[in-house]
Amino acid sequence: MRNFRTLIIIFLLCCSATLQKVPYGQNLIVLLIDGLGRSLLNQSDIELFGFRHVTENGARAEYLKPTYPTQSYPNWMSLFSGLYAENHGFTADYMWDVKSEIGFHRGEHPNDTAQVWWSDRPAPLWYTAGKANIDVHCYWIAGCHMPYVDMIVQVPLARKYNASIGEQTESLPTHFPEVVERIAKYQAYKQQLFLIRYAGVENTLRLFGSNSDEGRQAISRSDLYVHDLQQKLEERGLFESTNLVVISGHGLRSVDSEEQFYIEECLADFSKITKIVNSHSMMMVFTDPDELDEVFFELKVCDQWAPMGDYDEGDNPLVSVYRTSELPEKFHWKSSRFMPGIIIMTRPGATVLTRELPSIPAGDEHARDIRQTGGWDNDNVEMRGVFMARGPAFKTNHESLPINMVDVYQVLLNILGVEPPHRHNGSWANVEDLLSSGWESRTSPDSISSSTSTARSFLCLILLCMLSY
Template identity: 25%
Template sequence: MMAGLRYFKTIHVFHVLLYCVLFGSVAMHAVPKDNKLLLFLLDGFRWDYFDRQEINLPGFRRMMREGARAEYLLPDFPSLSYPNYYSIMTGLHCEDHGMVGNYMFDTKHNESFLIGVNRDQYHAYWWDDGEPLWVTAEKQGKRSYFYSWPGCEVTIRGVDPTYCKKYPMLSYPKLKDMQAAIAEGLELFSNGSADVVGIYVELPDKYGHKYGPSSAKLNQKLEEIDAEMDKLLDELESRDLRDDVNIMIFSDHGMTEVSETRVINITDYVDIEDIRVVLDAGANVYIWPNPGKLDKVYSDLVAMDNPYLTVLKKADIPDRWYYRNHYRTSPILLVAANGWYITTPLLPRFFSYFGSGPMQGTHGFDNNETDMQGIFLATGPDISQNVVVKGFANIHIYQMMCDVLGLTPNQNDGQWDAVAGVLTHKRISSATSVVVNVTMVIVMAVFSLIRLSI
């Protein structure tokens, strides 16, 4: 009798364990599969370029019908390239990731970050306060390929992407570079080599600066980019990849008109002997006064009494900019009103393009200015279709990129409520789901054994 009871209990335990394993397996398979991700960073693509009546953008329109679009994408302050490249890819505000300008001075290392002109910008300490998507991906066994993407050539937190095509330092990426990167990326997805591919496209920014955001020459470039997007969708279908690859397109900032008639020249109001470092020109200027000269330099600048210039000590930088609380933020910050341009003793002239005259457009202003807002557009198996969501800040993109790749995101400033409706689902990452389900199996089995032993 006792032997028969033990046999019954053994069979019952086996059935319980089998049930738990099957239940755990079903739960794990309920989690959506890890799909591929193709990223486009369209530098300087303003939020309203999509809606221009004078140009035809069938590729982007097709993506909108088949995907989700934000009304606008809010950049971090300052609305410049490098700060927002990194806010997008880390999900952090500038004061958290430390990329506080296109031009920076680091008082701890006594070095400057000057984009495109010095090697110091590739030192890891400029970048290590944040963890960009490719580092998160590589840490979790995914393979990342980035093309002309600023920062991908830097070893960040000891990690490199699987592949980085460096930005061409003596030029800038042209349309042919975009075309080549798309072709190579699609082949990498087809043969299973890549999980995430990122392509940087500078053309909207270059043409917006050079000819202005309302120019016919910029419109022509937008149509050329659009044509490549239309071809991309066709190629994904021909390769049978539409159900496996998500596309996310975003920009770092917008663009506004400037002219030589709207210039703020601070040269006559400051004594250069009072200043240790002054960097940049245009929408923002950063000043590190010599020891004991902070109040004097500040007072001299305030005395200009220019209604188009805001002069701020670091402590007075608005909370809403999420910019004040990093040691690289300069002791004095100058911010021009939208469309105005600041010149300095070191950069006393309005910027001009050789052979084409004065610059016609720029950015960097208060990120609440409408012209500074960018774009977010996505399509693919994990993206809602024919949806327009409210505008959101670019720090919220990182978590979505991680989600569709099945990654556990690094700590970030993003919030899911801000991007509700973009994805068809929000999930726990694959790795976390496996742990949860295996733990559930073990707990249920142990609980059943305890019951049977009573």
């Protein structure tokens, strides 16, 4: 009788062990921190425990080169598609469609959900992952709640991107317990993908600058959040199956108050301008086609930003005026949608504004008060972003050479075990040094789960046979 009871107990224990499945595959958390420039991590007066903990236990790139223009939307969409702006369709934070005569206002206007902006775009990361039967969870990710072909990611209202609510991402740490719990509870059945954005750093630096007390506190706060998330994952032993990627699309640079210009000072007739789109570091100038040459000439020879004094010809000019067709190829931008006939670019620190012309965003007296912004040449040191990651996919305490924003997309899909659905602009050679040894030849999730379950069942059978004799 005792042997029979023993057999029953062993049988139940074996069944329980068999039912405790290993994680179905690798999980992925992408934490996008807006405005966290690479140079900010070198500030000696800020102790950054969270970021350091990621790099000591993982890998990082020397820096991340953003997509041009170094604004939010172009880089967000490059991250989620692996494409330059001229290929993914989001030309800038603010756009103007000449045909429909509507503008895109960075997610702050009802027109921003119009199909003209969102149709004919490449499949975003969340769609590709969702179609691969991966659970997708978005937190303040622009466009994630928008339908794409035959799928919609269900995003609760509190987690939907809303640019008009600047502080909406400040609840970030309150969501960490649900992130960790969901991975722990469901990873045996489905891979989990979390796309999370934090805007607190960029919002603060734009208003106060990185050298202000407010700026330093914002950077420290983001570091604390990264530390908190890691701690919660470690407590549940989830770094064996979960990869954490911390990334920023671009950095910010201080605005030089002595080098601020108004485009109106260059124009004889304001009526020749139909729309001004974007400001500060870059400006799109829309004109009637018949007026383009005259407006271009006026801007090109404008006295207010002409070289003065002991100007060195080797220096970058304060302001450069281009016909769109003549933009430098290195930006991968001139063939983008919604482009004007004329583009104005400023030297990092210099800005160009409007106060009377029809513009997106609308010009106002507060435009001069901004402390820091992005949008400048993506080769500029202060525009560089951050890439760091830890988890099974990545080497430990390792720094690679610089990577590009368009390189990251393929890494995220590779971690999830999903093939890119379209050709992209990233290079695998740029990122493979970040990955742990043998990562590319790892076994598929299905075979791991199946072999583990089979092994457990076989061991139980042997035990039962031994005890029955």
